[in-house]
Amino acid sequence: MSVKIKALLKSPWVFHLSTGSCNNCDIEVLDCLTPRFDIERFGMQLAGSIKHADILLVTGSGNRKSMERVKRIYQQISKPCLVVAIGECSLSRGMFIHSYNCPVPVDKVLPVDVYIPGCPPKPEAIIAGITKLIQKVEREGLAGKKTGERENEQD
Amino acid sequence: MGLGESVSYIYYLLIYGFLLTAVLGLAASWIDRKVTARVQYRVGPPLLQPVYDIIKLLGKETLLPSGSSRLLFLGAPLLSLGSVVLVSTILWMNNLDPSKTFIGDIIVVIYFLTVPSLSLIMGGFASGNPLSAIGSSREAKLVLSYELPFILAILVPVIHSEFSIRLGNILAAQAGQGVFVGSLSGVLALIVVVICMQAKLGLVPFDAAEAETEITGGCLLEYSGAGLALFKLSKYMLLFVLPFFIIILFMGGIRLDGIHLVWGLLKYLGLVALVTVIRNTNPRVRIDQAVRFFWGPVTAIAIVAVVLAFMGI
Numbered sequence: 001m002s003v004k005i006k007a008l009l010k011s012p013w014v015f016h017l018s019t020g021s022c023n024n025c026d027i028e029v030l031d032c033l034t035p036r037f038d039i040e041r042f043g044m045q046l047a048g049s050i051k052h053a054d055i056l057l058v059t060g061s062g063n064r065k066s067m068e069r070v071k072r073i074y075q076q077i078s079k080p081c082l083v084v085a086i087g088e089c090s091l092s093r094g095m096f097i098h099s100y101n102c103p104v105p106v107d108k109v110l111p112v113d114v115y116i117p118g119c120p121p122k123p124e125a126i127i128a129g130i131t132k133l134i135q136k137v138e139r140e141g142l143a144g145k146k147t148g149e150r151e152n153e154q155d
Numbered sequence: 156m157g158l159g160e161s162v163s164y165i166y167y168l169l170i171y172g173f174l175l176t177a178v179l180g181l182a183a184s185w186i187d188r189k190v191t192a193r194v195q196y197r198v199g200p201p202l203l204q205p206v207y208d209i210i211k212l213l214g215k216e217t218l219l220p221s222g223s224s225r226l227l228f229l230g231a232p233l234l235s236l237g238s239v240v241l242v243s244t245i246l247w248m249n250n251l252d253p254s255k256t257f258i259g260d261i262i263v264v265i266y267f268l269t270v271p272s273l274s275l276i277m278g279g280f281a282s283g284n285p286l287s288a289i290g291s292s293r294e295a296k297l298v299l300s301y302e303l304p305f306i307l308a309i310l311v312p313v314i315h316s317e318f319s320i321r322l323g324n325i326l327a328a329q330a331g332q333g334v335f336v337g338s339l340s341g342v343l344a345l346i347v348v349v350i351c352m353q354a355k356l357g358l359v360p361f362d363a364a365e366a367e368t369e370i371t372g373g374c375l376l377e378y379s380g381a382g383l384a385l386f387k388l389s390k391y392m393l394l395f396v397l398p399f400f401i402i403i404l405f406m407g408g409i410r411l412d413g414i415h416l417v418w419g420l421l422k423y424l425g426l427v428a429l430v431t432v433i434r435n436t437n438p439r440v441r442i443d444q445a446v447r448f449f450w451g452p453v454t455a456i457a458i459v460a461v462v463l464a465f466m467g468i
Binding site: 003007040048051052076078080 | 197199201204207208210211215367375377380383
């Protein structure tokens with residue numbers, strides 16, 4: 001494992017992005033950042049700007065309006081970065097599966113690395129999911145992730 | 156200047172000015188974060204956390220926002236780091252060997268301590284983002300407000316050491332007649348300088364320039380990768396350089412022999428702990444409140460300190 005990936009796993013700064021959810025997953029993400037769960041132990045910090053972030057936390061269903069913005073946000077992260085889909089809506093469209101304006105789940109648009117199910121998932125579940133992501137990257141590296149070049153350039 | 160002398164200057168620049176200051180600054184930022192965590196009943200980050208942050212940021216991709224000025228955008232972090240390294244070299248040289256001083260080096264130090272803020276302003280405006288421009292304009296107002304009381308307070312040790320503007324003479328005067336913080340004017344000036352230090356570091360009561368929750372990072376918003384790493388590193392190093400400057404001016408410097416080393420470290424840790432406590436017990440002030448605070452009560456205290464110093468109290 002290279003120094004670069006090791007340092008990335010030791011200080012992953014997160015940015016959370018709601019693509020039009022009911023706000024419940026957002027509140028659970030914010031719970032993780034409070035002193036009770038204290039993710040600063042693992043070096044995680046909440047980044048104010050997308051350009052400082054290493055992990056993009058996506059919550060909510062992918063509707064027609066927000067998916068354009070999600071693509072643009074993803075292009076602005078400095079690579080290498082990881083994407084986490086949180087909550088039932090971003091995994092499988094949840095209760096909006098038959099809705100006319102939610103055509104795709106998030107992983108049809110972004111290369112999602114880990115899925116955290118639940119409606120909403122508990123903070124413990126989110127921390128467990130991130131831990132599994134870190135173990136996966138330790139095991140396999142960032143193989144399959146294009147680094148340093150723009151993805152999703154089409155439309 | 157002979158070859159041996161220039162080699163010794165390069166040695167001071169690399170070993171003391173860059174490496175030692177960077178290590179001490181990273182350690183200080185860890186202390187800052189750990190104390191903050193303990194205040195909030197948390198565990199806090201591990202010891203090497205600032206090092207991991209810097210390495211990670213250096214390894215990431217650097218993005219150039221379209222429409223930005225390339226030279227200014229990429230040059231600003233280098234300028235910031237370079238000025239901090241120069242200041243720390245001057246301070247270490249004076250502290251280790253007071254005979255190596257030159258006339259007016261205190262003025263050079265004051266000038267170079269403003270350059271990190273100026274490069275932050277430059278980088279923010281160069282990135283072409285409206286939120287960065289707001290942060291930069293706030294930083295400019297902050298610089299205008301804290302420079303006046305800062306320089307007035309620095310006049311106090313200058314007056315006490317019989318109008319000498321050499322750092323070496325100020326240190327020698329303190330070795331002769333006792334530290335300046337022992338006098339009433341010294342205490343008042345120290346209070347003013349500590350408040351100005353908080354603003355220079357951009358920590359919480361005066362962090363309106365890079366308010367994360369409000370303008371998402373202000374001047375640093377568009378920076379990513381290596382540029383952000385250099386800005387963070389220069390900010391961490393400033394966390395060592397500014398207390399060190401105050402220790403030299405008011406508390407007799409840090410001596411590196413025997414038990415004096417422990418005493419010097421205690422002075423330094425005391426100042427860092429003071430900064431952390433101020434940062435954890437105060438809410439952010441608006442920029443107009445900050446300007447009014449610095450030009451009102453803080454400048455008044457500084458003027459009183461200067462007058463008292465003239466009277467020899």
